[in-house]
Amino acid sequence: MATLIPRAPPPNPHRHFLLHRPPTLSPQLRLRLPVRRLRLASPVAAIATVTAAVPPDDISQLNNRLRALVRRRGVSSAATSPMDPAQADAYLHMIREQQRLGLRQLRRHAAEPEYERDVGSNAEDEEEGAGRRKGMAARSSLGHRVDPRELEPGEYVVHKKVGVGKFVCISGEDGEDYVFIQYADAMAKLAVDQAARMLYRYNLPHEKKRPRNLSKLNDPSTWEKRRLKGKLAVQKMVVNLMELYLQRMRQRRPPYRKPEAMDQFASEFPYEPTPDQNQAFIDIENDLTERETPMDRLICGDVGFGKTEVAMRAIFIVVSTGYQAMVLAPTVILANQHYDVMSERFSNYPDIKVAIFSGAQSKDEKDELITKITNGHLQIIVGTHALLTERMAYNNLGLLVVDEEQKFGVQQKEKIASFKASIDVLTLSATPIPRTLYLALTGFRDASLMSTPPPERVAVKTYVSAFSRESALSAIKLELKRGGQVFYVVPRIKAIDDVLQFLKDSLPDVPMAIAHGKKVSKNIQLAMEKFSCGEIKILVCTHIIESGIDIPNANTMIVQYAELFGLAQLYQLRGRVGRSGREGFTYLFYTDKSLLSRIAMDRLGAIEEHSDLGQGFHVAEKDMGIRGFGSMFGEQQSGDVANVGIDLFFDMLFDSLSKVSSF
Numbered sequence: 001m002a003t004l005i006p007r008a009p010p011p012n013p014h015r016h017f018l019l020h021r022p023p024t025l026s027p028q029l030r031l032r033l034p035v036r037r038l039r040l041a042s043p044v045a046a047i048a049t050v051t052a053a054v055p056p057d058d059i060s061q062l063n064n065r066l067r068a069l070v071r072r073r074g075v076s077s078a079a080t081s082p083m084d085p086a087q088a089d090a091y092l093h094m095i096r097e098q099q100r101l102g103l104r105q106l107r108r109h110a111a112e113p114e115y116e117r118d119v120g121s122n123a124e125d126e127e128e129g130a131g132r133r134k135g136m137a138a139r140s141s142l143g144h145r146v147d148p149r150e151l152e153p154g155e156y157v158v159h160k161k162v163g164v165g166k167f168v169c170i171s172g173e174d175g176e177d178y179v180f181i182q183y184a185d186a187m188a189k190l191a192v193d194q195a196a197r198m199l200y201r202y203n204l205p206h207e208k209k210r211p212r213n214l215s216k217l218n219d220p221s222t223w224e225k226r227r228l229k230g231k232l233a234v235q236k237m238v239v240n241l242m243e244l245y246l247q248r249m250r251q252r253r254p255p256y257r258k259p260e261a262m263d264q265f266a267s268e269f270p271y272e273p274t275p276d277q278n279q280a281f282i283d284i285e286n287d288l289t290e291r292e293t294p295m296d297r298l299i300c301g302d303v304g305f306g307k308t309e310v311a312m313r314a315i316f317i318v319v320s321t322g323y324q325a326m327v328l329a330p331t332v333i334l335a336n337q338h339y340d341v342m343s344e345r346f347s348n349y350p351d352i353k354v355a356i357f358s359g360a361q362s363k364d365e366k367d368e369l370i371t372k373i374t375n376g377h378l379q380i381i382v383g384t385h386a387l388l389t390e391r392m393a394y395n396n397l398g399l400l401v402v403d404e405e406q407k408f409g410v411q412q413k414e415k416i417a418s419f420k421a422s423i424d425v426l427t428l429s430a431t432p433i434p435r436t437l438y439l440a441l442t443g444f445r446d447a448s449l450m451s452t453p454p455p456e457r458v459a460v461k462t463y464v465s466a467f468s469r470e471s472a473l474s475a476i477k478l479e480l481k482r483g484g485q486v487f488y489v490v491p492r493i494k495a496i497d498d499v500l501q502f503l504k505d506s507l508p509d510v511p512m513a514i515a516h517g518k519k520v521s522k523n524i525q526l527a528m529e530k531f532s533c534g535e536i537k538i539l540v541c542t543h544i545i546e547s548g549i550d551i552p553n554a555n556t557m558i559v560q561y562a563e564l565f566g567l568a569q570l571y572q573l574r575g576r577v578g579r580s581g582r583e584g585f586t587y588l589f590y591t592d593k594s595l596l597s598r599i600a601m602d603r604l605g606a607i608e609e610h611s612d613l614g615q616g617f618h619v620a621e622k623d624m625g626i627r628g629f630g631s632m633f634g635e636q637q638s639g640d641v642a643n644v645g646i647d648l649f650f651d652m653l654f655d656s657l658s659k660v661s662s663f
C-alpha cells in the first residue's frame with residue numbers, strides 16, 4: 001500500500017508533495033489546515049501489498065484459451081486477426097485527433113501538450129508503465145493526464161497515489177509555479193510539471209459530477225483500496241469482453257461463395273465509391289467468403305457517408321448463396337426507406353425478393369409474410385423490431401444487418417446479441433456508442449471506418465439563435481425558392497399543431513404534411529412517400545426522422561425548441577440535410593436564452609462548432625461528457641468510474657486491454 005511519510009526529505013524532487021496553504025487563495029477557499037511537507041513512502045513496499053491482493057490473472061488464462069482455440073482450429077492468423085493493423089492505426093489516429101481537437105475546442109485553449117510519459121520508478125509503475133506503453137495509442141485517445149493549466153478552480157482531479165482532490169489554483173512561489181489541490185484533510189502543493197505527469201481528470205470536460213468524498217492525504221490506505229477495487233472491476237469487464245469473443249470464435253460456418261454476378265452488381269452502383277467504401281466492401285467480402293467464423297462487423301461512418309451500399313453488398317453475397325438476410329431498422333420510416341432503396345437496388349435480380357415487415361401491418365398481412373419467409377420465398381426481409389418476435393421462423397437466415405443498434409431497447413439488443421452466436425451480423429452506426437467504440441478499438445469486434453464523405457458533399461451550415469417566426473419563415477422561403485424542401489422539427493407531438501397552423505397561415509399555397517411516432521404507420525408512410533417524391537414541400541415532424549432518412553432534395557432543417565434535444569439527436573437530425581451535392585442549412589432555434597441551462601447551451605454550441613463533415617465520433621465523445629458516466633456504461637460501471645474518476649478508469653481499462661494478446 002502506498003503511504004505518505006511526513007517530514008522526510010524527498011529522494012526525487014518529482015515525487016514529493018507539500019501540504020501547504022496557497023498564497024493567493026480567496027478567503028472562502030482558504031483551508032484551516034496544517035502546513036506540512038510530505039513525501040511518498042518506499043515504492044517497493046507499496047507494490048508488495050498491492051500485488052498480493054490481485055487475484056490470479058484471468059486475462060492471461062483467457063489469452064491461453066484463445067491461443068489454444070486458434071491453434072486447434074488451424075485457422076490462419078490473417079483470418080483471425082481481429083483488425084487489420086493499418087486500419088487500426090488509421091482508426092486510432094483519427095479518434096486521437098478528434099479527441100485532441102475536441103478537448104481543444106471544449107476548453108477553448110491551445111492544443112493539449114504532449115507530456116513525457118511517467119515512467120515509474122518502482123516495480124508497480126514499471127509493470128503498469130509497460131502496459132501503458134503498449135496501450136499508449138489507445139489510452140492517449142480516451143484517457144488523459146490533465147494539463148493543470150487548463151483546470152478551473154473547483155474541478156476534481158485524481159492523483160494516482162493519493163486519490164481524489166479538488167483543484168484550487170496555480171500559484172507562483174520562489175520563481176516556480178505550483179498546483180494546489182485540496183484533499184479532505186490537507187492542502188497539497190505540487191510542481192506544475194510533476195502535476196502534469198501525475199494528475200488525471202475526475203470528470204469528463206463539462207461534467208459536474210461530485211465524487212462521494214475527497215481522499216485523505218494522511219490516510220492513503222482508503223484510496224489504495226478504492227483504486228484496487230477499480231482495477232479489479234476493469235479487469236472483470238475486459239474478461240467479460242474476451243469471453244464474448246471466445247464464444248464467437250467457437251462458432252463455425254462454411255465461407256460463402258463469392259457470387260459470379262458480384263462484379264455486375266458492383267458496377268450497378270450509380271456512384272464512384274469512396275476509398276473507405278471500397279475498403280469496407282473488401283472487409284465484408286473477406287469476412288463472408290474467407291473466414292469460417294461468423295462476421296460481427298461494425299461499419300462506422302458519419303451520417304450520409306454511404307453505409308447502406310456496404311450493407312447491400314454483404315446482403316448480395318449472402319442471398320446469392322441461397323440464404324436470407326434480415327435488415328433491422330429502429331423506426332418504421334427508416335425501414336420503409338431501406339425497403340425502397342433495396343427493392344430498387346436489387347430490381348435487376350428477380351430471384352432476390354425484398355419484403356417489409358412492421359408493426360403497422362395487419363395480422364393477416366403478417367401471417368402471409370411469415371409463411372413466405374418460412375418457406376424461403378423471400379430473401380431480404382426489412383423491418384423494425386417486430387422482426388425479432390418469436391413468431392418469426394426463418395427458412396435459412398444467414399445475415400442480420402442492424403442499423404443504429406444503440407436505438408434499440410435492452411431486450412431487443414439481447415435478442416440481437418443472441419443472433420450473433422449463429423449468423424453473420426453487420427452493424428451500421430453513425431455515432432457509435434462508447435462501448436461499441438471500445439469493442440472496435442480493441443479488436444474484439446471488427447470495424448470498418450468510413451471517414452471520407454462522398455465527393456461534392458459540403459458541410460451543413462448551422463445557425464443557432466432565439467426563435468422568431470420571421471427568421472424561420474425567411475429560411476423556409478429561401479429553400480423553397482431554390483426548389484428544395486424543408487424539415488421542420490419539434491421535440492413534442494403537442495407542438496406540431498401550432499407550428500402547422502402558423503405555417504399554413506403564412507404559406508397557404510405550400511403543400512405540407514406531418515409525421516410523428518403516434519401517427520398510424522400507414523399515414524406516416526404516405527406522408528413520407530409524398531415528401532420523398534417532392535409533392536410535399538414542408539414536413540413538420542418530431543425526431544422520428546432523425547435516423548437515416550435520405551431525401552436529397554430536402555436541404556433546410558428548422559429545429560424549434562432545439563434546447564430540448566440531446567446532442568447526438570441534433571447531430572443525427574442535421575445529418576438529414578446536405579446529403580447530395582447541394583448545400584444544407586440547419587437552423588437551431590431556442591426559446592429564450594435566459595431560460596437555457598448551461599448544458600443546453602453547451603449542446604447547441606457544440607453542434608454549431610462541429611459543423612465540418614465527419615464529426616460523428618467527436619460528437620459521440622462530447623455527448624458522453626455532457627450526459628455523464630451513466631450514458632457510457634451500465635449502472636455497475638458507473639459506480640466503478642465514480643470511484644476512481646474517468647481518466648484513471650480509462651487508463652486502467654487500456655492497461656488491461658493491452659494485456660490481451662492479438663492472435
Ligand SMILES: Nc1ncnc2c1ncn2[C@@H]1O[C@H](COP(=O)(O)OP(=O)(O)OP(=O)(O)O)[C@@H](O)[C@H]1O
Binds near residue numbers: 271274547552575579
Ligand atoms: N460514393 C458515393 N458517391 C455519391 N453519393 C453516394 C455515395 N455513396 C452513397 N451515396 C449517396 O449518399 C446518400 C447517403 O447514403 P446512405 O443513406 O447510405 O448514408 P448512411 O451512411 O447510411 O447515412 P445515415 O447514417 O444518415 O443513415 C444516399 O443518397 C446515397 O445514394
